[in-house]
Amino acid sequence: MTEQRIGIIDIGSNSIRLVVYERTSRGAHRVIDGSKRAARLSEHLDEDGSLPDRTIQELIDMINHFRLICAHHKTGLIRAVATAAIRNSTNRSHVLSRIESETGLPIELISGVEEAGFGFLGMINTMSVTDGFLIDIGGGSTEVSLFKNRELVRAVSFPFGCVSLATRFADGGMLSDAQLRELELHIGQAIEREAWLKQEPGLPLVGVGGTVRSLGKMHQAFVKYPFESTHNYPIEGQATDELIELLRKLPVSKRKNFPGLSKDRVDIIVPGLAILRSIFRTVGGSHYLICGAGLRDGLFFSTRFPERPRMEDVVMYSVNNLAAMHPEAPMQHTSQVNRIVLQLAGTLQPQRPSEDRSLLFIDIASTLHRIGASIDYYDYKRHTFYLMVNSRLNGLSHRELLICSMIASYKSKNRTKQNAALYRPLLSDEDIAVVCKLGTLLQLAIALDRSETQAIGKLVVETNDGKLRLHAVRASGSLDVERKEVEAQAGDFKKLWGLTPILL
Numbered sequence: 281m282t283e284q285r286i287g288i289i290d291i292g293s294n295s296i297r298l299v300v301y302e303r304t305s306r307g308a309h310r311v312i313d314g315s316k317r318a319a320r321l322s323e324h325l326d327e328d329g330s331l332p333d334r335t336i337q338e339l340i341d342m343i344n345h346f347r348l349i350c351a352h353h354k355t356g357l358i359r360a361v362a363t364a365a366i367r368n369s370t371n372r373s374h375v376l377s378r379i380e381s382e383t384g385l386p387i388e389l390i391s392g393v394e395e396a397g398f399g400f401l402g403m404i405n406t407m408s409v410t411d412g413f414l415i416d417i418g419g420g421s422t423e424v425s426l427f428k429n430r431e432l433v434r435a436v437s438f439p440f441g442c443v444s445l446a447t448r449f450a451d452g453g454m455l456s457d458a459q460l461r462e463l464e465l466h467i468g469q470a471i472e473r474e475a476w477l478k479q480e481p482g483l484p485l486v487g488v489g490g491t492v493r494s495l496g497k498m499h500q501a502f503v504k505y506p507f508e509s510t511h512n513y514p515i516e517g518q519a520t521d522e523l524i525e526l527l528r529k530l531p532v533s534k535r536k537n538f539p540g541l542s543k544d545r546v547d548i549i550v551p552g553l554a555i556l557r558s559i560f561r562t563v564g565g566s567h568y569l570i571c572g573a574g575l576r577d578g579l580f581f582s583t584r585f586p587e588r589p590r591m592e593d594v595v596m597y598s599v600n601n602l603a604a605m606h607p608e609a610p611m612q613h614t615s616q617v618n619r620i621v622l623q624l625a626g627t628l629q630p631q632r633p634s635e636d637r638s639l640l641f642i643d644i645a646s647t648l649h650r651i652g653a654s655i656d657y658y659d660y661k662r663h664t665f666y667l668m669v670n671s672r673l674n675g676l677s678h679r680e681l682l683i684c685s686m687i688a689s690y691k692s693k694n695r696t697k698q699n700a701a702l703y704r705p706l707l708s709d710e711d712i713a714v715v716c717k718l719g720t721l722l723q724l725a726i727a728l729d730r731s732e733t734q735a736i737g738k739l740v741v742e743t744n745d746g747k748l749r750l751h752a753v754r755a756s757g758s759l760d761v762e763r764k765e766v767e768a769q770a771g772d773f774k775k776l777w778g779l780t781p782i783l784l
Contacts, residue, residue, distance in 0.1 A: 285312070286583055287350040287358040288576045289343060291387070293322040293365035293419025294443050294490065294548070296339070298346040299576050300353050301584070308604035309584065313353060317342050318544050321365030322420040322443040330371035336378055343383045359583050361388045363395055363575075364420030364441060392437020395575060396423035399488050400432045402577030405591045406598075407512060408675040412484040413477075413563045416574060417491040417552050419443035424559055426480060430590075436477075438470050442491055442552030453532040453547030455554070460528070463551060467558040481564030484514075488574035490545065491552035496570040497540030498523060506703045507678045508670075511572030517560060520568060524553045572672065595675035599644050602651065602671050609650035613732040618646040620739060621725035627741045628721070628748075628777065637680065642718050644673070645687035649722060652689070665689035665699070679706050683715055690719025692772070717776050724773055724781055727765035735759055748779040759783060 290297045300313040319342070324335040331339075343360070350358050366372050367389060376387050390398070399416040404427070414425040418441040425435040449455065449463040471477060487495070496510030499519060527535060528550050535546045545552075560568065581589040591597045603609065625642050632638070652663030668685035676684065682703055686696055693716050700707045700715075728736060728750065737754030750766070752759055766783045774780045 285350075285353055285355040285357075286580060287346070287353075287355040288579045288583070289346055289358065289360035289385075290576050290579070291321075291339070291343075291360065291362040291366060292319070293363060293421065293441055295319055295419070295544075296342050296346075297576065298349060299580070300350060300355060301580050302353075303584075304605060306604040306607055308601050309580075310601075310605060313349060315346060315349060317345075319365075320419065320443055322368075322441065323447055325365070325369060328370055329368070331366070331369045331375050336375055339375075340379055340382045343379060343385065347383060347385065357583070358385060359388070359579060360385050361390050361575075361579060363390060364392070364418055364437075364439070367391070368420060368439060392421055392423060392439075393435050395421070396425045396435035396437060397432065398578030398582065399423060399575045400425050400427060400435070400578065401581055401589055402573040402575060402579075403486060403488055403571045404430055405581055405589075405594060406573040406577065406674040407486070407569075407571055408594055409484065409486060409569065411480075412486050412569070413480070413559075413565065414486045414488065415492070415556065415559050416488045417442055417555050418489060419548075422555055422559075424474075424477065424563075426476065428480075434476050436474050438467075440467070440470070440555070442548040442555065445551040445555065446548045450547065450551055453535070453550070455528055455550050460554060463554055464558055467555060468562075471558065471562050477559075477562050478564070482566050483563065484567055484569045485556075485560050485563060485565035486569045486571050487556065488571045491549065491556060492568075492570050493572065494541055494545055494549055495520065495523065495553060495556070495568070498527075498538060499540070501539035506706060507682070509572070509672060509678065510570050511672055511674075512677055513570045515568040515570070517565065517567065520553070520557060520560070524550065524557060527553070573674075595640070595644070595673070598672075598674040599647055602668075602673065603647055606651040606654040606667070608654040610732055612734055613729055614647060614650055616729045616734045616736075617649070617722070617725045618643065620728050620736070621646045621722055623739060624721055624725060624741060625718075627743070628779075638714060638718060641680070641684050641687055641714070642722060644676075644684045645718065646722055646725065648684075649688040649726070661689040661691060679711065682707060683711055686715045687718045687722060690715065690722060693776075720769070720773050720776050724766065724769050727769050728762055728783065730765040731757075731761045733757060735762070743779060746779060748773075748777070748781040750781060750783045752783065 284303050286301045288299045296317045296319050298315045302312045366375055379387050411428050416423040420441045422438045426433045449459050496513045499515050532546050536543050651667050652660035655663040665685045673681055696715050700712050735755050735757045736752045740751040740753050742749040763783045766781050770780050
């Protein structure tokens with residue numbers, strides 16, 4: 281594919297969204313623009329199930345607006361898809377032909393199962409979860425999938441969503457006990473026909489879409505969670521039940537002020553969460569897991585990588601993508617530091633339990649330790665920390681992301697403890713000890729290429745008599761700068777590793 285920029289337009293039942301992706305000169309992918317317009321198409325269906333001309337015209341105006349944004353960015357390809365509201369309308373052919381003739385864009389009307397497939401692709405390329413159920417609650421449909429060993433096994437699309445159920449069962453956004461029972465009975469009757477939903481209890485229910493993201497934001501605000509991202513955020517079943525009851529009892533006028541809830545969702549959030557809870561109970565979920573990616577991300581991956589849209593290694597794809605977005609970091613130096621630190625870690629910690637992820641942490645931290653220099657070389661470590669924490673490195677839990685960011689930006693044990701205090705209780709004393717050990721290891725590897733000339737071609741590492749002997753077997757040029765830097769690191773290194781490093 282030669283296009284450098286791809287626009288994805290998602291014509292959903294609740295909102296119409298645009299995302300513009302860019303491929304940089306170094307092969308990184310990033311979002312450079314996005315826009316959202318509330319549509320509530322499911323609410324506008326006539327008694328005969330058709331979308332009125334007025335609504336179609338508003339939709340055309342919105343899409344033309346998005347086309348202008350894409351034109352401004354010189355977008356090479358625009359892919360537009362329509363989901364449940366248009367799929368379920370009785371005049372869908374008329375709607376699609378009018379949109380296409382008045383915008384010049386071909387619109388893909390995707391089926392519920394295709395929608396589930398794109399949602400799965402967006403999720404599986406941004407999370408490390410292996411087995412589970414996936415739910416995407418839209419305005420007019422709800423897709424539920426089962427995946428095992430990171431492969432999609434089954435998928436179903438139910439013809440109800442948060443907007444359509446709010447219109448049918450809620451009274452101005454309020455659900456009485458009787459209305460809730462009626463809504464849950466309606467969902468239960470549809471679910472009952474899909475026996476496979478009850479055959480894999482104990483798996484996480486991964487959620488994509490606005491309803492689930494809102495749940496994450498509200499829960500984080502409620503518990504004063506110290507980390508901003510909702511991507512990969514776990515929530516227990518009981519906590520969700522408590523939030524639903526809290527919201528259900530609040531009048532819509534007061535619900536507007538509920539922390540984490542956007543104003544355009546106040547009347548549809550409770551029906552949406554009722555769908556989520558019903559599916560959770562049916563599948564016997566272990567807990568909820570929120571995914572910040574979804575349909576639009578899946579559409580991007582399938583468009584950009586049509587031959588192999590699914591990533592084999594989510595974490596390292598994401599790490600390398602972030603590194604490529606910051607070309608100011610000297611790539612040859614970073615590669616040398618990465619090679620050396622992995623060798624040191626392998627020598628000093630040869631035996632690791634299978635659950636130990638320290639080798640992955642140091643691999644990530646060493647690859648990204650200099651990206652902060654793209655903001656300012658002075659104090660680049662602080663900028664590296666900020667960039668890593670706010671770039672949503674996929675496949676890592678929030679705790680793991682913090683650990684990697686703190687290793688990459690390591691300065692001293694005291695500074696680490698100060699930083700960690702902001703993120704309690706996400707980080708344990710053991711985590712802080714790991715950061716300090718691996719942080720000093722990374723600093724030693726950086727010292728071994730302080731001149732940034734990759735002078736050490738081969739390193740032989742030996743440990744005896746309390747010394748870490750570093751033999752530069754193949755070296756080109758003087759290593760005076762590196763020796764002085766290793767000496768400067770020796771005191772801190774010995775405190776944590778019990779060894780004094782010497783460059784020979």
